Amino acid sequence: MAAVAAAALMPFLFYCRFGRVSWFAMGFTVFLVVLCLLLALGLFFQSRSAFHTSELVANNIGDRIGAFWLLACTFGPFLGWVMTALPLNTGSWRWQYAARAFLSVALPVITAVPLVRYARGKAALIAGPLLLGITALPVLSCWWVIGDLHDGATVTNISISRDTATGQLICKPSGAQYDLPCDAARVARTTTAAQVTWLPHTLRVIEVRKM
Numbered sequence: 001m002a003a004v005a006a007a008a009l010m011p012f013l014f015y016c017r018f019g020r021v022s023w024f025a026m027g028f029t030v031f032l033v034v035l036c037l038l039l040a041l042g043l044f045f046q047s048r049s050a051f052h053t054s055e056l057v058a059n060n061i062g063d064r065i066g067a068f069w070l071l072a073c074t075f076g077p078f079l080g081w082v083m084t085a086l087p088l089n090t091g092s093w094r095w096q097y098a099a100r101a102f103l104s105v106a107l108p109v110i111t112a113v114p115l116v117r118y119a120r121g122k123a124a125l126i127a128g129p130l131l132l133g134i135t136a137l138p139v140l141s142c143w144w145v146i147g148d149l150h151d152g153a154t155v156t157n158i159s160i161s162r163d164t165a166t167g168q169l170i171c172k173p174s175g176a177q178y179d180l181p182c183d184a185a186r187v188a189r190t191t192t193a194a195q196v197t198w199l200p201h202t203l204r205v206i207e208v209r210k211m
Contacts, residue, residue, distance in 0.1 A: 003036035024081065027141060031074065034134065045126060053123040062114035069111040070134070076103040077138040084145065088206045090153070090197060097145050104142035108135045147201035154200050157211070159193045 010032060014025035045051050057063060080100030088096060112135045119127035197207040 003033045006032040053118040066114035072107040072111045076107045080104040104138045144201040148199040
């Protein structure tokens with residue numbers, strides 16, 4: 001019931017407070033829903049020893065790494081989002097995105113691997129989907145970042161003019177129509193031309209130059 005309430009109310013509360021439902025709001029909502037479901041699942045199987053793992057705790061380095069799995073899946077994406085929420089430029093965006101990819105993808109996977117050995121017997125019916133599903137959430141949150149790291153930044157030349165009748169700025173990009181570079185170039189406050197460097201998957205502008 002708490003998961004249903006979180007899924008219904010959190011986006012509404014974000015919209016009431018900020019006037020929109022951002023990706024951060026959706027991610028925070030998913031985090032609350034998953035947290036509620038995990039607590040309910042843990043309480044449900046707490047007394048059902050048949051579904052508990054038969055593998056004894058080794059207390060080795062692998063178990064110590066695996067102990068941080070849920071923390072990595074929770075705070076890794078958040079810290080990665082903080083890294084890329086900072087201003088981006090042509091000299092810093094790659095290492096900022098690489099840091100987010102490490103925190104959101106590499107760290108959850110590294111901490112999940114030592115826990116695979118506990119998914120045996122009937123415990124595998126519960127532990128297996130949990131390991132795969134929860135580890136996939138932070139990885140999916142970084143999908144567009146990985147796309148930009150792979151494809152790199154896009155440079156678009158645009159011309160800007162002002163409509164004499166309405167006074168509005170008219171943007172004409174070279175090549176295909178891109179709305180984002182046009183919106184970003186208007187910040188340059190030029191009515192001639194501009195060169196916009198931006199990231200097509202995450203739709204982040206990293207540089208605007210007057211031409």
